[in-house]
Amino acid sequence: MLFLQKDWSEVFPIEKKSQEHTYKTTNETLIFGPDRICNYFGTVIGSFSGGGIPETDVYSWQITSPSGEVEFDRTGGFQAISFTFSDVGIYQVKLEILRGGISIGSELKEVELVPSPDILLEENNFLCAGESLDLVALNPESPEFEEYQFEWLDEDNNVIGDQNTISISTPGFFSVRFFLLDSEGNLECETTISTEVLDTGAFSILSDKSEICPTELISFSSDPPISGDWFFEKIGDPGKFFFTSGEEITINPNSALNGEGDYLVYFELTDPNNPNCKIETSRPFTFNPEPQIEFVSAESADGCSGTDGKLFIRALTPIDLLTVEGLGFSELDILEGEIVEIPNLKSGAYSIFGQLGNCFNTLTAIVPLNNPPDQLEFEIVDEIGETCTDEGKLEGSFTVKLENTGTNGGYRLFNERGALIIESSLPGTDEFTLTVPGGNYFFELFDESLCNLPQSEKIEIESLNLVSYTSPTFLSICDEFELTPQTSQNLEFTLTYPDGSEEIQQSGQSFTILEEGTYTLVGRIPGQSVICPVRREIQVEKVEPVTFEPVLISEDCFGNRTFEANIFGRDPATVDFFWFDENEDLVGTGQFLNPVSTGTYKLDVQPSNSTACSNDPIPFEVREPVLSVDISLTTTKLCEFGPEAIVNLETTFPDEVTDIRWRRFNEAGEIVELPQFNDLNEIQTREGGTYEVAVFRFIPGISVEECELGRATVQLDLTPDKVAFDIPSELTICERFELIPDTNQELDFFITSPSGSISEISTGESIVLDQTGVYTFLAFDQNSPTPFCPEQKEILVSRVQPVVYEPVLVEEFCDGSSLYSAELQNYSAEDVVFFWRDNTGNLLGQDQTLPITNPGSYFLEVQPAESTPCEISPIVFEIAEPVLSVDVSLTSEPFCPDASSALVTVQSDFEQITTIEWWFTDPDGNQRQLNDLTNEREISASLEGTYEVRVFNNIPCLLGREEILILRSQDEVRPDVDSVYQICPRLEIAPEINPGNFAGYEWYFEGQLVSTSPTYKPLQIGNFDLIVTSLEGCTYSASFETEEECELRVQFPTAITPQDNQKPFLIYTNYLVDELELWIFNQWGELIFHCKNDQLITEESTCLWDGTYRGEKIPNGAYSIRINLVNYEKNINKTQLGSLMVID
Template structure:
């Protein structure tokens, strides 16, 4: 399927699915949700029976109705192969669900609804997912000249195509077709709806599409008057200075037309057209960008009938003083009004065939003016003078218009007065009575006056008022100018080539606003860049010349290239997007907008645009009514939408005095908003608005934590939930407040806090170990942090003290036979073993004692001064002490004197 054909179906189909489902939901609610009674807000399974896949997948909307504040909805959808296609449960969030389907078949949709502890509703329905028609309609079709274009809605090979109903409408809403194909010859927007009709007469698998059919180029035609009287002039203008050709056709008259070049038309309805009727003016232009497609637009105007009458041949007056001239007037058509200013006559409402006779007329020129509605027709009537005075007798010779090297020269009327010089006045009017010239003549035998080509009446008036007109209309033959066309205003966008329009063999001289001249032959272009007023002079290169040299002035206006950018205006949850041409304040009516695909086919024309595919595109904006600026379109890329992102939640246990951290992992580049929900063990839901847009939250209550993530369009693109429990592990680190160490020997007690997953030992704030037990070696303040299998951390503090200094107290004087003053030894708790030797002056050992597991501050090795039951002699003795500590790995020897008294 072409990417272009996918676009409109996608837009209209998905919008329709949403609208259709919502309407079904509304209708169902209206039928099943009474305002009072125990069935108020009763749940119901609402959703489509059939779903058409158009672009590989489609969305279906389902609703559970009910009361979203109290109800918990459990959804399950079973794939045709028996596997689980969709399963979700929860409160208000799941009252309505949107589910994507990409495989054909019959799906089973099941819903149960719990209110409190009671299941109040269970229901199921089938959804048939079928293949929809293959859309082939393109977003834009070119209309080339008079050739219609055919717009096709769907692939003609679509199965069961005859079962679909087609409705084509135009932008006015009029139905213009009922088949798969629509033949279009009129520019504009066209829309198609096709659908299947189910057994109950309802529509299913409705598909909508639309397109624009138009010319490659943007230009407009305007007419000075869409209804003009015969004899009047009509100007047809083009708002853009395009090269092309004009054709004029008379409606209803086969084979009556003629073609002209130019930038506009000035039409004389009397000379250029075929009488009253309706006329069609067509302009055609060929764009280099679309060489095989002619842009064509037309405009109509009507030429209405003018008054119709007849004037008889006048009867001359006998002379200047005898008013016996006459003529008769016959109204061939009914007339609203008849005027003859020279007779001060005004007559109204003349019927067809009515005759008016006018007699008793002096010689001279009379003007007959008639009117029907807004149309007038005037004619000159000349009443001759049969016997003019001698000084008013004359002959007339006429000289036609001629050409000079520079311009056209007017014709000449030359009058010879036959009987000597004439003094008086003259008056010249054209054939409809418009005064061309008046003036005085003084004593002239031959009188000349330049006059343009055309028919005119001439009369001379003597000082006494006697008139002698030329008896008939006089004609000055014309000399035609060379023919060429330029626009009145040429709007350009930077340096622009400009070629005057002509069919003749001409040489052109262009004078710019600075007076600089340049010359080109017909068909060659001038380079225009300076704004201002230009003069273009055309001269015939034929010999003899085909026309007189002529000049035309026009104005060049420099226009800035429009500033524009393609921007994403909006997007919905189904991947539909709207782009807009940002014009930075410019009026959209002043520019021409084109959206192109990467092959520069037109895919859109308006200020807003729906993408037709996921691909590269271009936007170009040109000034309307101007020569196009350089083609410099802005590229942009329409990327495939992200409908779903993976959502992962991780968390530990809630620990005593500590909240668990629930951490979200997802594609944050696609996420604009994050919503957190807490569901307690009773299925009550609380929206955790304080955590909106947080990527990790603190959970201090046992229950289910749910997260929903939304894109910048506000559409949900992912959801997940996680049960968070409190830790039941009651193990805590077992440590003493203080432990002894011996810096001298490097001894320290070993701390064993218990079994945990991890350990962190800190001394004065620095991490010193992560082992399960720690041998203290250094003095300081310690902090232990342990983490159990539930991820709970506990902290304990303790300190150390120096405990490896040997202290002992031994008797240095004792009294024999006094039990309170015997020899005794005391040691501190650093001492574990001790040996004592007492020698007399001769070095003889008199007492020895060895202590194992010596207790701190408990007497050991007491001696009463006897050896083998007899007291030793009085005197001075030497006591030697050897003290040991296996714990600290130390041994020390001390010697002191012992005096034995009686």
């Protein structure tokens, strides 16, 4: 069948099909769920499920409230639902099940929402020793109380009762399960509650301390932890007073208690179900006063080392322990008003510590020094109090004047509470000034021997008050900030900006802060110096406005949505969120919002701990949630041969639909899922049946789950009427045939060839058939609209294939003629016709073979014998001019005396040659074929004689032959060189070596080619090789080495015997000497022999002398020799002297 893509709505108009539901009733139960639901907490969720087959069925649920209002109405593929019940009374739950758009059953079920019983069991109950306790689960006045059943369990899950009330005599954990039974005995409204029965004797109070000072806090808690009432009672006062309720408390004794003393803290708890059993436990603690002591008098110490000084201290409160810092003195249990004497003291300032309980207090006391040494005498002068400045106050000061400037030692300054303020070495001047805050101080001086001289009187530095105001030390602003210092005084404020500019405002007025940086604020009362100004720094940081936008991040199927304030990576802890609903009411301050209404909301996000930025809130729309949509399905006709029927889907709120799923119910009621149509609003199909579509909403990243918005069905049936046309059912062709379908209607034909290609023609037009197989003709009415469906018919085409052939050379002959044959691949010879033609078109033959004697172009055409000619072109083939002979030549290398063979090479037109034969004839005339050298173009001739080559073509015909005579060379000439040569590289002196007359020369030094000249002058020390090529082409080699000799040398004997042929006077020179001249003198200086030679031969003797002078032997004795040596090339002259002994 043929499927085409086309807008068929123009051909087949869309028809609206309505759907009618037939409601059926059945005795089978369709709704499964409770008959009764208990409302214990205001609302309760009830769950129901339906029968049927969830994979195929559609469920239509409806729930009506006791008032008759439909509160739930949903249709979809959900077999189970959950509903929140809130109104006490009878609800109606209705379910209709549809399969393939047809109702297969419905049911109505009544569900009663029962109000919650009145639960009396408390979370905690109390049991007093020796008593029992009645635990009651429900108020007997509760609705339907008589129908409830009970089951009590102890902490080991043992059943201990089955009534509303149970008697308990031991503490522990207990639970009760109560429930109702429906008509079939199933549990309903099942609930379990628990309680802990506590033993009142097991309670206690825990605390972190048992004594407390005025500057400390104390905490109490109940054990076990439980909320109750807390009381305090001061021992000696009538009654106790209530403090607060809870599990634990922490108090400040100065504000919570009635002065110092001994106290009891009480924890009390009463069980309303057992008012006679009351928890009451207590714990004692003491609120100690701060110990108070005062200085009474002092007795001076006599001298620096004297220890007879005394202090007298009065206890203003009881004192548990009195000690002196740095001494071993201590006094216990001092009564109020008692005076304590502290004896054996050296002069100086002392810190006195008083302890009462765990509370402490200190003061400073002075032991004066009688008869102080002169070097410690001093005077306190110029006691100056604190003074005001423009921005605050200066500390006060006093001056110490020393009587003796040479004093070495130090000083100490104590405050009146005994704290050491300053300890330092003396500055080395006769007076110095100390700067201190306002207050009372004691001063003492000491020398290197630790002799202490205190100032007996207090040093009083007047203290000044500061103005009072508050201002932030740090500001984080966005755009600007109005700074208003807070004060109850009439102050003038000066604000210094980061750029140094100043602004003055009065109390209650504001400064505008725009820039970040460090600001300085000074508050003062103008025109007076009693109350000093206060200067404060304010660090201003400017923060960027928050970039934000509201984003919907979550939405479920019931309209619940979550919006997020997207702050683009900024830390949520650093910003504040403000969500406003459609009424401009603030409804959220977190990063996320779950709106409960619809309309235009707004979001504002501001930096935390900063002034608000001026950006406007961003509005966004919270739309009414779309929980369902209306669905409309329309279809075109369904035809057997197409076009495919179009099913079109339209919905309300199309933008809400994100997913679409289709399925089909066939006649057997089976469901066929159609995933290929997922998410399509329009589908095309060739299958009849009931089509169902379900639409869903799912937004990735937002939707919590896929929500069904609705579903609908439509019935699609086959239309029988078709267009009319005729074509043959079978047709045989050779290669192609033009066919015109027979019809009297105006049709469009879509023809599918066996290869699958589609052609389109209209009535009266032809189609070329050129493939073997079935052609499918699908015809459509050109008129629109039309009552006819397309018709489809087929033609089986048998096709005779063209002959696959080629001309093939069968045989060639040595006279140049050949025999050709037509080689067939897909036919036998009897089923075809042969046509051989020359280049003029003349028919030469119709047999399968054809002899050809002339070169040229020829044509072969082969057609099927029982078919019209196929549209083919004859095959052209060329007969080339035959090659009957070729030129052949032989060349040979010389057969050198030392060579084992000579290379013989044949030259010819090898493109024409198929076979090469080699033959050998020895000097005796014996001939043989060299079979192992067949088809070789080069051979090695190792024997003297005649070598012949014969060449053949592929027929094989002899095309040519050639001979060559090979004889071994008789040349005996070899290179003539010495084995060693003396040279002088630095003087560039060396012999010119001439090895002889050859055709080529190659001189190598240490393996590297250095020259190709006939002669060579070596100037390097080492080994040389010479390779020469003879005129016949043979190569010969020789080697020599060079030795360095750069001195002109001569050798001669040191003694001779005159006229002794065995011991003559001979002189030798080396190769550097070109000319030699010799003089021999007797002892009187007379020349007796002279020789000069400029034709010297290296290492051959010259200047032969027999030891005679003028024919007579010379007498025995010593003779002087002088030799001159000359080198012509480098113009070197050398003279050598020597002596010669003549012995006869």
